Amino acid sequence: MQDSEEVAFARLYERHSSAVYAYARRRSDVQVAEEVTARVFMVAWRRRAAVPAEDALPWLYGVARRVLAEERRSERRRRSLGQRLRDLGGREAEPVAAAGDGVLGAALARLSDADREVLLLRYWEDLSPEQLVVALGCSRSALAVRLHRARRRLAGALGDPGTPVLGHEEVGAA
Amino acid sequence: MSGIDQLGQRIRAATPAVDGAPPPLARVIAAIERERSRSWWARRVAAGRRTVVLALAGVLVAGGAAWAATALLSGASVAPAYVIANPGVSYGVPITSSLAILPIRAADPQGGPPWAMRVIRTTRGLDCIQVGRVVNGQLGVLGIGHAFHDDGRFHELLPQDSLWLGCQPLDKHGNVFFARGPSVQSASALSLAYNTTDQVRCNLPGFNGGPRCPPAALREVADGLLGPDAKRITVTTGGRTFTIKPYGRDGAYLIVLPSPADANAGPYGALDHAPPDAPVMTAYFKTGQTCRLGHQCPAIGIDYASPTNPSAAQLESPVHVTYQPHGTGTTSPLLASDGAGMVSVQQPGVDPGPARLTITFHAKIAVDNPNSFYDFQITRSVVNGCFGGQYLVGDGTDNTITAGRVVQFTIPLDAACHGTYRVRVFYISVPPGEDLPAVNVAITPFAGALAGHTRTPTPGHTVGTTVTTIP
Numbered sequence: 001m002q003d004s005e006e007v008a009f010a011r012l013y014e015r016h017s018s019a020v021y022a023y024a025r026r027r028s029d030v031q032v033a034e035e036v037t038a039r040v041f042m043v044a045w046r047r048r049a050a051v052p053a054e055d056a057l058p059w060l061y062g063v064a065r066r067v068l069a070e071e072r073r074s075e076r077r078r079r080s081l082g083q084r085l086r087d088l089g090g091r092e093a094e095p096v097a098a099a100g101d102g103v104l105g106a107a108l109a110r111l112s113d114a115d116r117e118v119l120l121l122r123y124w125e126d127l128s129p130e131q132l133v134v135a136l137g138c139s140r141s142a143l144a145v146r147l148h149r150a151r152r153r154l155a156g157a158l159g160d161p162g163t164p165v166l167g168h169e170e171v172g173a174a
Numbered sequence: 175m176s177g178i179d180q181l182g183q184r185i186r187a188a189t190p191a192v193d194g195a196p197p198p199l200a201r202v203i204a205a206i207e208r209e210r211s212r213s214w215w216a217r218r219v220a221a222g223r224r225t226v227v228l229a230l231a232g233v234l235v236a237g238g239a240a241w242a243a244t245a246l247l248s249g250a251s252v253a254p255a256y257v258i259a260n261p262g263v264s265y266g267v268p269i270t271s272s273l274a275i276l277p278i279r280a281a282d283p284q285g286g287p288p289w290a291m292r293v294i295r296t297t298r299g300l301d302c303i304q305v306g307r308v309v310n311g312q313l314g315v316l317g318i319g320h321a322f323h324d325d326g327r328f329h330e331l332l333p334q335d336s337l338w339l340g341c342q343p344l345d346k347h348g349n350v351f352f353a354r355g356p357s358v359q360s361a362s363a364l365s366l367a368y369n370t371t372d373q374v375r376c377n378l379p380g381f382n383g384g385p386r387c388p389p390a391a392l393r394e395v396a397d398g399l400l401g402p403d404a405k406r407i408t409v410t411t412g413g414r415t416f417t418i419k420p421y422g423r424d425g426a427y428l429i430v431l432p433s434p435a436d437a438n439a440g441p442y443g444a445l446d447h448a449p450p451d452a453p454v455m456t457a458y459f460k461t462g463q464t465c466r467l468g469h470q471c472p473a474i475g476i477d478y479a480s481p482t483n484p485s486a487a488q489l490e491s492p493v494h495v496t497y498q499p500h501g502t503g504t505t506s507p508l509l510a511s512d513g514a515g516m517v518s519v520q521q522p523g524v525d526p527g528p529a530r531l532t533i534t535f536h537a538k539i540a541v542d543n544p545n546s547f548y549d550f551q552i553t554r555s556v557v558n559g560c561f562g563g564q565y566l567v568g569d570g571t572d573n574t575i576t577a578g579r580v581v582q583f584t585i586p587l588d589a590a591c592h593g594t595y596r597v598r599v600f601y602i603s604v605p606p607g608e609d610l611p612a613v614n615v616a617i618t619p620f621a622g623a624l625a626g627h628t629r630t631p632t633p634g635h636t637v638g639t640t641v642t643t644i645p
Contacts, residue, residue: 013199021196030194037196045206101188108185123185151181 005048012056013041020060023125024068032071040064058127058134065117065135107157115150122147262574265341265544266298268333275313278421280430282307282361283393287316287328289363289430291397293350294333298544298574301350302341305397305428306331306363314363319391321362342399343478343545350424351476354398355468356453358433361391392433396455396467400425403459403475407467411453420457429455481603482546484539484635491536493599493638498530529591531644533583535599535637541575546603548575548637550583555593570602592644600634 020040024033040063044051052059108116121127121135132143261267272295279288287307294302306313309328317325342352400407404425407418411431420427431453455467465471533550541547549570571581 010199013202017196017199021194022192025192025194026190033194034197038202041202042206101184104184104188119185123182124189126186154185155181 009041009045009048012044012051016057016060017041019057019125020064023061023064026120026124027068028071032068036064036067036071039067043067052134055131055134058131061121061125061127061135062137069113103158107154107159110157111150111153114146115153118143118146118150119154260573261297264298264572265300265302266296268294268296268302273333275308275311276421276426278426278428279308280428282430283432284361284390286318289395289428291426291428293399293424293426295344296341299344300341300544301344301352301399301424303352303354303397303399304331304333305395315360316362319361320387321360321364343543345473345476345478347477349401349476350399351401351471351473352399353457353465353467353471354396355455355466356394356396356429356431357468358392359395360387361393361433389433389435394431394433394453396427396429396453398427398467400427400457400459401473401475403461405458405460407458408456409453410455429453478605481605482539483603484601486636489539489601489635489637491538491599491637493597493640494534495595495597495640495642496532496534497642497644498532529587529589531585531587531595531642533585533597533599535581537575537579537581538577538637539601540577541571541573544572545605546601547571548581548599548601549634550597550599551633552585552598553596554591557590557593587644595642595644596639597642598639599637601637602634 017037021033021037024036024040027033028036040060043063044056044060050059108119111119118132118136121132127135129140129143129147132147133140136143136146138146273292275290275292279290281288287309289305290308290313291303291305292313294304296302304313306315307328308314312328312330314328314330315321317323317327317329322329342350344350394411400420402423402425404420404427407420407427407429409416409418409429409431418427418429434452456464457467457471458464459474461474463472463474465474531552535548537548547570575581
């Protein structure tokens with residue numbers, strides 16, 4: 001039987017809301033994570049014709065990424081002028097909660113949002129390259145470059161010259 | 175283990191544990207319903223949209239990219255793929271004598287053909303607003319701003335497209351009230367509402383959750399009808415205020431402003447984004463009342479007929495339920511008449527499936543306006559494998575029904591959905607222009623999708639009840 005749109009939506013929520021919430025929670029507090037999850041699925045309802053039928057989660061992550069970015073922009077707008085002026089004095093990296101690995105968390109925090117996101121989607125959300133392409137809205141080749149550069153920058157931020165991945169990947173990419 | 179794996183493993187090992195849980199589905203649905211039920215008619219329009227699909231027929235590709243009002247080539251009309259031909263169904267059909275463009279124009283912030291509007295009266299007692307840009311006395315949309323593949327041509331809007339731009343019922347004196355606030359629209363004048371965003375193909379990179387148009391391709395547009403008591407509208411935007419006088423007996427207004435700089439910054443593309451510096455539009459009335467457009471504006475100067483309030487004796491009719499374990503496999507139309515006085519309502523968007531429940535009753539009270547309808551609700555057992563929850567509520571009839579006709583609802587069921595079904599058929603007459611929270615909750619189509627949903631509203635006036643057991 002073909003589901004009605006509403007039933008299909010309920011199933012989509014049942015299937016993926018925990019993953020979307022986890023995505024948001026790893027990057028924000030509980031309250032924001034709940035809000036982001038709700039907004040992601042509101043977008044999914046409005047754009048239900050565009051939600052991939054087979055593997056919707058990467059698409060939902062893509063929306064979540066935007067919703068979270070918007071949430072952060074709103075938060076910045078809510079800050080006092082003084083805070084904004086202090087921000088102008090030098091951007092302080094937002095902490096990244098990397099469980100049990102403070103050095104990694106600090107290194108991730110020093111990356112650009114784009115670099116950090118591609119790595120976290122790959123390893124925290126465990127997305128395949130095909131899924132990353134959907135979530136990030138980029139081509140396969142662009143993804144390979146982004147992933148490669150993000151790894152390289154993270155390794156640099158970790159200050160670990162012994163990490164062999166850098167040389168191998170650069171040679172492979174050249 | 176390779177170096178790639180070592181780095182990846184290190185990141186993966188540091189994946190933070192997650193506490194808390196996603197919000198309950200009911201909260202998300204409530205938020206969606208709040209959006210959908212900003213007005214009663216928004217909900218009805220949204221329901222109708224399921225079967226009315228706007229298509230851009232035969233779009234002409236190429237053409238001059240540089241266009242001008244005086245030398246604008248004509249392209250294909252904007253034509254809906256589905257046209258309601260029955261004057262008694264849904265919104266009805268446009269009345270031929272009501273197609274004139276109102277003699278008001280709004281200049282576009284970037285020049286080109288001016289904006290205009292017309293009010294189309296339908297056979298079901300509705301007035302529908304249609305907004306577009308005017309070229310040679312015709313209302314249409316332009317192939318700019320990523321619409322119509324930027325073909326630079328003029329595409330005439332047909333009256334049927336009024337279905338997409340909202341309708342409101344008339345009051346006892348033929349007046350209408352439709353106080354719409356500013357919303358972000360395509361510069362082409364093609365409405366971004368109701369999923370027509372698929373027709374405006376803005377392709378700013380990096381967002382796959384919806385179209386994302388550059389600000390130059392967007393406008394902030396407000397249009398509406400404030401009725402015979404409207405006096406003036408003040409518009410405050412960008413630090414300045416100006417006043418416009420509503421036109422004619424309908425109190426028509428049309429305001430076109432540049433798009434806010436961050437109108438495309440939201441996660442929803444151009445839609446639903448309400449920047450903090452959105453224009454403030456305040457309507458003033460002869461009665462001394464005021465309201466802010468886009469917010470809750472009461473229908474000032476409008477005298478709606480009282481909703482029908484029939485007695486139980488006038489309404490009561492036996493309700494019959496039949497169960498078919500194997501359907502025909504064919505998809506019923508949304509609504510069809512078999513020529514023998516029977517109206518069949520297939521719940522929209524649902525395939526009949528292999529099993530179905532059919533509810534049949536005689537409509538003793540006629541439905542002669544869009545604000546009245548029959549509907550059903552079902553309470554059933556909780557059964558493993560039967561998706562849809564304990565409560566089912568229909569979307570209601572959406573057509574004129576003469577007294578004495580047989581009305582039939584068909585509800586597809588999962589094969590596992592056995593047990594006892596308590597069916598209630600009811601009749602509702604809604605005061606036009608009002609939100610009725612109890613009704614909105616009760617008739618939400620999501621009620622059937624909510625497993626564990628605990629609300630058991632009994633809206634409207636009961637026609638009849640029955641109990642049936644599905645083996």
